[in-house]
Amino acid sequence: MAFEGLAERLQATMSKIKGKGKVSEADVKEMAREVRLALLEADVNFKVVKQFVNRIKERAVGQEVMKSLTPGQQVIKVVNEELTELMGKEESKLAVADKAPTIIMMVGLQGSGKTTTAAKLANHLRKEKNRNPMLVAADVYRPAAIDQLQTLGKQLDMPVFSKGTEANPVDIVREGVEQAKAENHDYVLLDTAGRLHVDEALMDELQQMSDKVRPHEVLLVVDAMTGQDAVNVAEQFNEQLPVSGVVLTKLDGDTRGGAALSIRAVTDQPIKFAGMGEKIDQLETFHPERMASRILGMGDMLSLIEKA
Amino acid sequence: EKTRDSFAEKMNDLAARYRTVDEDFFEELEELLISADVGVHTVMELTEELRDEVKRQNVKTPGDVLPVISEKLTAKLDYSGEDYALNMNGEGMTVVLFVGVNGVGKTTTIGKIAQRFKSEGKNVVLAAGDTFRAGAIEQLAAWGEDVGVNVVKQAEGSDPAAVMYDAIQSARSKNADVLLCDTAGRLQNKVNLMKELEKVKRVISREIPSAPHEVLLVLDATTGQNAMTQAKTFKEATEVSGIVLTKLDGTAKGGIVLAIRNELDIPVKFVGLGEGVDDLQPFDAEQFTYGLFRELAEDDESAE
Ligand SMILES: Nc1nc2c(ncn2[C@@H]2O[C@H](COP(=O)(O)OP(=O)(O)OP(=O)(O)O)[C@@H](O)[C@H]2O)c(=O)[nH]1
Numbered sequence: 283m284a285f286e287g288l289a290e291r292l293q294a295t296m297s298k299i300k301g302k303g304k305v306s307e308a309d310v311k312e313m314a315r316e317v318r319l320a321l322l323e324a325d326v327n328f329k330v331v332k333q334f335v336n337r338i339k340e341r342a343v344g345q346e347v348m349k350s351l352t353p354g355q356q357v358i359k360v361v362n363e364e365l366t367e368l369m370g371k372e373e374s375k376l377a378v379a380d381k382a383p384t385i386i387m388m389v390g391l392q393g394s395g396k397t398t399t400a401a402k403l404a405n406h407l408r409k410e411k412n413r414n415p416m417l418v419a420a421d422v423y424r425p426a427a428i429d430q431l432q433t434l435g436k437q438l439d440m441p442v443f444s445k446g447t448e449a450n451p452v453d454i455v456r457e458g459v460e461q462a463k464a465e466n467h468d469y470v471l472l473d474t475a476g477r478l479h480v481d482e483a484l485m486d487e488l489q490q491m492s493d494k495v496r497p498h499e500v501l502l503v504v505d506a507m508t509g510q511d512a513v514n515v516a517e518q519f520n521e522q523l524p525v526s527g528v529v530l531t532k533l534d535g536d537t538r539g540g541a542a543l544s545i546r547a548v549t550d551q552p553i554k555f556a557g558m559g560e561k562i563d564q565l566e567t568f569h570p571e572r573m574a575s576r577i578l579g580m581g582d583m584l585s586l587i588e589k590a
Numbered sequence: 591e592k593t594r595d596s597f598a599e600k601m602n603d604l605a606a607r608y609r610t611v612d613e614d615f616f617e618e619l620e621e622l623l624i625s626a627d628v629g630v631h632t633v634m635e636l637t638e639e640l641r642d643e644v645k646r647q648n649v650k651t652p653g654d655v656l657p658v659i660s661e662k663l664t665a666k667l668d669y670s671g672e673d674y675a676l677n678m679n680g681e682g683m684t685v686v687l688f689v690g691v692n693g694v695g696k697t698t699t700i701g702k703i704a705q706r707f708k709s710e711g712k713n714v715v716l717a718a719g720d721t722f723r724a725g726a727i728e729q730l731a732a733w734g735e736d737v738g739v740n741v742v743k744q745a746e747g748s749d750p751a752a753v754m755y756d757a758i759q760s761a762r763s764k765n766a767d768v769l770l771c772d773t774a775g776r777l778q779n780k781v782n783l784m785k786e787l788e789k790v791k792r793v794i795s796r797e798i799p800s801a802p803h804e805v806l807l808v809l810d811a812t813t814g815q816n817a818m819t820q821a822k823t824f825k826e827a828t829e830v831s832g833i834v835l836t837k838l839d840g841t842a843k844g845g846i847v848l849a850i851r852n853e854l855d856i857p858v859k860f861v862g863l864g865e866g867v868d869d870l871q872p873f874d875a876e877q878f879t880y881g882l883f884r885e886l887a888e889d890d891e892s893a894e
């Protein structure tokens with residue numbers, strides 16, 4: 283397979299330097315190359331990889347090798363610790379407004395999973411938190427985007443506010459929030475149209491929507507399969523909007539998901555949820571340490587090292 | 591367009607910034623290609639070959655390495671003389687099946703291609719084979735209405751293979767020239783869903799033995815290395831004959847199609863450049879390659 287995990291990658295290097303007492307600079311250099319390749323193959327942005335590998339080098343050189351570990355395992359341990367640190371803490375909590383309703387706005391590129399995630403979150407809020415959410419259909423551009431949200435609303439038996447495709451999205455979200463207030467909903471989820479981070483007109487529209495309703499939570503929805511461009515996307519959305527968290531979708535696939543690391547590195551916002559399927563109940567809390575070992579492609583190895 | 595000869599220029603610019611062909615030079619070249627999502631494996635292979643070649647020919651300056659780079663790149667990306675046109679059925683209705691993972695742009699691309707065929711005076715029918723995703727049938731129906739072509743559909747939740755069977759009969763009775771078949775997005779590691787897709791294809795082939803005449807895998811340019819796995823798995827399941835690379839209007843470069851080309855030999859036939867009905871173009875290899883190095887050009891301009 284094209285995607286070797288870091289553990290396999292390091293196997294060869296490790297056997298060469300077995301039995302040494304310290305991790306030498308040369309060992310680290312050789313292993314750093316493997317770490318670099320593994321991260322790049324996992325789609326971590328190359329700039330992020332560079333910084334990361336430098337930090338690993340600094341930390342690993344000259345370390346005493348623990349009795350229970352080989353130098354290779356030792357490096358993996360360091361890599362994993364640094365990676366988990368970078369991935370941030372577990373945080374699936376959604377903001378709660380002092381005065382209801384709490385407004386959550388979904389933003390992101392086309393096809394990333396905003397509409398599906400809006401429905402999943404509404405379902406989560408009702409089922410797990412006993413809340414009474416409402417959905418707002420503010421995508422007036424994509425054909426049948428409103429139908430999609432309405433169908434999901436029907437499945438959930440939850441109200442969907444819409445004003446058709448002729449209305450202005452800024453007006454839609456304003457009126458949607460007003461209606462939610464009037465009907466005593468405690469959460470409002472705003473589904474917005476997908477857009478490119480470089481589309482000035484549409485990014486501006488999103489900013490106006492955000493300025494108008496002042497959402498308590500702006501969730502950037504990102505496809506876990508995203509490649510090197512994830513940093514540009516995250517950077518732009520984060521710069522132009524008060525992004526407060528990230529949802530990583532399609533993690534039920536077999537991607538390594540290195541985009542998670544890139545996004546964390548550039549936005550410093552927590553990844554709050556993971557989309558694990560197309561169905562409405564397939565939303566999970568995001569686990570940073572699991573993501574770290576997924577990116578590295580070495581589940582079992584880590585649990586072994588963890589104990590050391 | 592000035593993009594024509596720019597690739598060579600870009601390489602010149604890169605070369606001009608280095609006095610010697612050293613590790614830094616290679617690293618930058620690697621990064622340039624990796625940042626465009628060219629497969630890591632392909633990039634490493636390429637730069638390894640380059641390193642060897644440079645040693646063998648005792649090349650010292652970046653200026654001298656240029657011809658070697660162009661030579662190698664062209665060898666890897668040789669598209670010359672290839673025909674990107676869709677494979678049409680000479681004796682009857684042409685059936686095109688669209689496959690791919692979730693949200694890449696299958697349905698939108700069908701709308702765009704329907705428009706192309708229609709403007710060529712062809713009688714086009716669409717088959718709403720995504721019976722799973724909320725609003726998918728309505729979405730295709732909206733495109734059908736927009737472009738002004740017939741859409742064959744059943745209720746949400748019905749068997750997609752049955753929809754295809756229906757669509758073929760219906761398209762035949764309407765004397766259609768082209769039938770474009772939408773399918774639900776599915777991740778390639780979902781074994782059952784891939785089996786379902788195989789069945790959809792089987793039903794089509796049973797009705798028209800030469801069909802589908804084209805199986806187009808839709809790939810999102812924003813996708814990284816996983817696109818390679820997508821191409822492999824979908825190819826195994828459905829004998830993909832071509833790729834549509836969507837969302838190239840963003841900043842993502844879609845370089846992974848080079849690796850796919852290199853390892854699986856599947857040609858890109860169209861690129862998607864926006865959400866509108868006209869935002870589809872036949873693949874242009876030179877323009878695409880130039881796009882990979884676009885930033886480099888911009889960096890140089892801003893440095894001056
Ligand atoms: N397998 C899988 N599919 C998902 C997940 N989340 C969303 N999808 C699918 O991805 C596709 C796109 O999802 P949407 O919710 O329509 O995405 P969107 O961001 O609203 O798209 P636009 O409104 O067109 O920008 C659909 O086929 C969804 O079913 C997930 O976590 N796993």
Ligand SMILES: Nc1nc2c(ncn2[C@@H]2O[C@H](COP(=O)(O)OP(=O)(O)OP(=O)(O)O)[C@@H](O)[C@H]2O)c(=O)[nH]1
Binds near residue numbers: 476723775
């Ligand atoms: N910017 C841009 N957006 C595109 C392009 N092609 C499709 N899209 C958008 O991407 C999103 C997903 O497109 P769809 O056609 O619904 O994708 P799909 O593959 O049919 O999705 P599923 O059926 O849910 O798997 C929509 O918002 C489209 O408008 C493109 O070339 N450029």
Ligand SMILES: [Mg+2]
Binds near residue numbers: 421474
């Ligand atoms: Mg949507």
Ligand SMILES: [Mg+2]
Binds near residue numbers: 696698726772773775
């Ligand atoms: Mg579709």
